Amino acid sequence: MSSNELIKIFLSEDVGAPAYKVVRALAERGSASAIELSRHTGLAKSTMSALVAELKDASVIIEPEPSKDARASSRGRPAVQLSLNPQAGTSVGVLPGPDFIGIALVDAAHGIRDERSVEIKPNYSVDQGVEAVAELVQQAYAATGLQRETLLGVGLAMPGPFNHRTGVMLRSTLLPNWVDLDIGAHFAKRFDVPVIADNESNCAAIAEMTWGAALGQQDFLYAKFDEGVGGAVIVDGRVLRGALGAAGEIGHFMVDPDGPLCTCGSRGCLEAMMRWDAIVRPARALFGENITFPQIAGRAQEGDPGCVRLISDAAAAAGRALAGICAVLNPPLIVVGGRYVLAGEVFLRAMQESFDRHFHIRDQTDGGSVTPIVAGTFSNNRDSTLGAVGLVLREKPFTRSA
Amino acid sequence: MSSNELIKIFLSEDVGAPAYKVVRALAERGSASAIELSRHTGLAKSTMSALVAELKDASVIIEPEPSKDARASSRGRPAVQLSLNPQAGTSVGVLPGPDFIGIALVDAAHGIRDERSVEIKPNYSVDQGVEAVAELVQQAYAATGLQRETLLGVGLAMPGPFNHRTGVMLRSTLLPNWVDLDIGAHFAKRFDVPVIADNESNCAAIAEMTWGAALGQQDFLYAKFDEGVGGAVIVDGRVLRGALGAAGEIGHFMVDPDGPLCTCGSRGCLEAMMRWDAIVRPARALFGENITFPQIAGRAQEGDPGCVRLISDAAAAAGRALAGICAVLNPPLIVVGGRYVLAGEVFLRAMQESFDRHFHIRDQTDGGSVTPIVAGTFSNNRDSTLGAVGLVLREKPFTRSA
Numbered sequence: 001m002s003s004n005e006l007i008k009i010f011l012s013e014d015v016g017a018p019a020y021k022v023v024r025a026l027a028e029r030g031s032a033s034a035i036e037l038s039r040h041t042g043l044a045k046s047t048m049s050a051l052v053a054e055l056k057d058a059s060v061i062i063e064p065e066p067s068k069d070a071r072a073s074s075r076g077r078p079a080v081q082l083s084l085n086p087q088a089g090t091s092v093g094v095l096p097g098p099d100f101i102g103i104a105l106v107d108a109a110h111g112i113r114d115e116r117s118v119e120i121k122p123n124y125s126v127d128q129g130v131e132a133v134a135e136l137v138q139q140a141y142a143a144t145g146l147q148r149e150t151l152l153g154v155g156l157a158m159p160g161p162f163n164h165r166t167g168v169m170l171r172s173t174l175l176p177n178w179v180d181l182d183i184g185a186h187f188a189k190r191f192d193v194p195v196i197a198d199n200e201s202n203c204a205a206i207a208e209m210t211w212g213a214a215l216g217q218q219d220f221l222y223a224k225f226d227e228g229v230g231g232a233v234i235v236d237g238r239v240l241r242g243a244l245g246a247a248g249e250i251g252h253f254m255v256d257p258d259g260p261l262c263t264c265g266s267r268g269c270l271e272a273m274m275r276w277d278a279i280v281r282p283a284r285a286l287f288g289e290n291i292t293f294p295q296i297a298g299r300a301q302e303g304d305p306g307c308v309r310l311i312s313d314a315a316a317a318a319g320r321a322l323a324g325i326c327a328v329l330n331p332p333l334i335v336v337g338g339r340y341v342l343a344g345e346v347f348l349r350a351m352q353e354s355f356d357r358h359f360h361i362r363d364q365t366d367g368g369s370v371t372p373i374v375a376g377t378f379s380n381n382r383d384s385t386l387g388a389v390g391l392v393l394r395e396k397p398f399t400r401s402a
Numbered sequence: 403m404s405s406n407e408l409i410k411i412f413l414s415e416d417v418g419a420p421a422y423k424v425v426r427a428l429a430e431r432g433s434a435s436a437i438e439l440s441r442h443t444g445l446a447k448s449t450m451s452a453l454v455a456e457l458k459d460a461s462v463i464i465e466p467e468p469s470k471d472a473r474a475s476s477r478g479r480p481a482v483q484l485s486l487n488p489q490a491g492t493s494v495g496v497l498p499g500p501d502f503i504g505i506a507l508v509d510a511a512h513g514i515r516d517e518r519s520v521e522i523k524p525n526y527s528v529d530q531g532v533e534a535v536a537e538l539v540q541q542a543y544a545a546t547g548l549q550r551e552t553l554l555g556v557g558l559a560m561p562g563p564f565n566h567r568t569g570v571m572l573r574s575t576l577l578p579n580w581v582d583l584d585i586g587a588h589f590a591k592r593f594d595v596p597v598i599a600d601n602e603s604n605c606a607a608i609a610e611m612t613w614g615a616a617l618g619q620q621d622f623l624y625a626k627f628d629e630g631v632g633g634a635v636i637v638d639g640r641v642l643r644g645a646l647g648a649a650g651e652i653g654h655f656m657v658d659p660d661g662p663l664c665t666c667g668s669r670g671c672l673e674a675m676m677r678w679d680a681i682v683r684p685a686r687a688l689f690g691e692n693i694t695f696p697q698i699a700g701r702a703q704e705g706d707p708g709c710v711r712l713i714s715d716a717a718a719a720a721g722r723a724l725a726g727i728c729a730v731l732n733p734p735l736i737v738v739g740g741r742y743v744l745a746g747e748v749f750l751r752a753m754q755e756s757f758d759r760h761f762h763i764r765d766q767t768d769g770g771s772v773t774p775i776v777a778g779t780f781s782n783n784r785d786s787t788l789g790a791v792g793l794v795l796r797e798k799p800f801t802r803s804a
Contacts, residue, residue, distance in 0.1 A: 242732025330644025
């Protein structure tokens with residue numbers, strides 16, 4: 001059966017096989033020409049054309065119809081783009097939230113086919129979460145007409161520092177019952193496919209690389225400013241995980257040694273200065289007990305001076321922290337996600353100005369910033385859920401079903 | 403001729419060829435067993451044994467006599483270690499200092515065969531530097547009996563931020579006449595071999611990976627505390643260079659926004675707080691006009707309270723900066739070089755304590771530091787000169803002779 005052939009190659013242990021290399025390169029990129037595939041896999045062009053023909057015959061890869069735009073705009077003959085067969089391979093991404101569970105169903109050609117979520121009682125167990133996900137997954141396949149048998153793997157976006165070596169979440173205020181457990185094994189038992197989990201900020205960065213503001217970028221810093229502060233470091237197209245899976249934790253970058261106490265036990269961490277609570281508390285005196293962070297962000301964008309000040313002070317701290325981080329990483333781009341972005345330019349411009357003031361390289365021939373800071377494409381939790389799918393498409397599994 | 407065969411493979415453009423992969427893997431590692439080479443190159447074991455036999459016949463690789471220790475200590479038959487033929491390939495590393503030039507001559511099996519230097523008048527030109535290096539290189543080959551024809555390449559350790567894409571040093575207080583020039587081309591013209599240049603802190607990190615405290619480490623942070631402050635980030639065995647070649651510039655990590663002015667135009671950079679001048683100035687009031695940094699470091703190690711305070715305050719700032727950097731990188735190890743290490747534990751322990759206080763992950767089952775900070779093996783300028791040789795052995799040339 002053709003669908004089996006794609007799955008067989010995708011899950012093969014023979015990582016040196018030419019078919020494996022081509023399937024994995026396409027899974028990561030969504031689409032590519034045969035010439036690009038030669039470059040990415042290191043396979044000779046002659047080998048590649050024979051292999052492509054063979055994989056087409058087996059319905060593993062397809063040659064999608066070029067769009068009218070592409071045909072109209074191209075000078076000469078455009079390079080034929082190849083994709084994995086979207087009918088033959090699908091992936092599911094899962095975000096287990098504090099009181100909801102979200103999933104996304106994506107085909108092997110990177111088509112986002114279904115996104116849905118369900119409410120769940122807080123402090124739910126892993127097994128309760130697994131059952132809720134199974135229900136959502138069934139609904140998603142039914143709604144799209146895709147085949148459940150094409151499932152290549154399940155990705156999990158974990159709301160806490162996740163050690164990819166042990167497969168265990170170190171701590172989490174949102175999902176306390178999920179800490180210190182082999183979560184992948186619980187999911188693998190139910191789904192009988194490889195399961196890959198990672199920290200949700202790493203997932204968000206992968207979503208931006210796969211579909212969003214960092215499409216095609218091999219190196220960038222991702223920063224998420226939401227209820228808490230997180231981030232990810234992308235080097236050479238890969239998420240940097242670090243010795244304990246804690247790389248990219250920009251929330252615990254210390255900005256002020258005399259600053260407010262942080263949940264981690266340090267003082268003056270960026271998260272301690274920027275988490276919603278630190279913004280909402282002082283705002284209550286001016287705007288009443290019921291003011292929320294999204295309201296403050298909205299009012300800042302409308303020009304309310306007090307809200308502008310709260311957001312721009314936070315942005316200045318963020319810009320300083322990012323400048324320190326970039327002194328060490330020197331990425332060509334910073335992508336910013338999370339709901340601070342709701343404050344728009346009030347937040348982004350103040351952060352860029354603070355960054356440029358503190359970053360040690362200022363000269364740029366075209367007068368622009370040496371390190372541009374841009375808003376990510378995805379907001380709310382969509383980035384983590386989609387990025388969890390990206391884990392399946394881009395990473396070798398850390399945990400596998402037996 | 404056998405020597406030509408090694409050079410031919412090492413400098414080949416056919417980077418997918420099995421022989422190229424084996425030669426480059428050995429150049430990087432110094433020695434490895436056939437099984438390790440299979441793992442590193444992805445070549446099948448059967449392919450490997452035929453290839454090894456062939457390369458031995460061509461005198462490209464050798465099987466060195468195991469040391470007596472290795473024979474005595476090994477249980478069962480030890481894996482045979484292979485090396486490149488040290489008679490057939492050699493590399494030269496160069497450190498152009500402000501008033502001296504140092505070189506090292508190393509064979510392809512990583513044997514350090516000769517190190518020498520010569521004084522030179524400050525503000526010398528690149529071409530004057532090239533001539534002085536040529537003279538030193540000739541002396542080194544004559545002293546060792548090695549053949550000049552075996553030279554695989556020349557590595558240059560540059561005392562300033564170096565853009566590896568353009569081959570140009572952006573700025574340098576020590577070598578002002580070398581800024582904004584294609585330095586590699588000047589050297590390549592004289593030596594007729596590939597020339598590779600990089601920032602001297604990156605070179606120092608490579609020296610620690612190749613011969614020193616980071617031997618076998620694939621990921622670590624390198625920090626150099628000397629007259630100035632520099633560093634390097636090693637990810638997956640590679641130096642992270644960044645968009646402008648400025649990755650690893652931990653000297654411009656901002657510690658205090660109200661701190662002293664830095665040469666880069668920011669305030670409170672780590673370098674502004676730690677460079678020798680910032681330590682020596684306040685020491686003059688207590689110890690006289692002629693006190694030097696190495697004297698302060700020595701007195702601190704002997705317990706002089708004022709010198710201990712100066713060094714440990716600097717160490718505390720360094721520990722804070724490293725904790726911030728590690729919140730983002732989470733490396734398993736920090737290696738420290740430069741002449742601050744002359745102050746010994748006064749410096750290292752104060753830095754580790756400050757780091758542990760500010761780093762957000764504290765739990766470690768064995769009670770040790772989550773991120774150990776260790777002194778590097780090489781002091782003074784030896785690290786940069788040897789690391790420049792490491793550039794030749796580990797990196798593809800950025801600049802080549804015509």
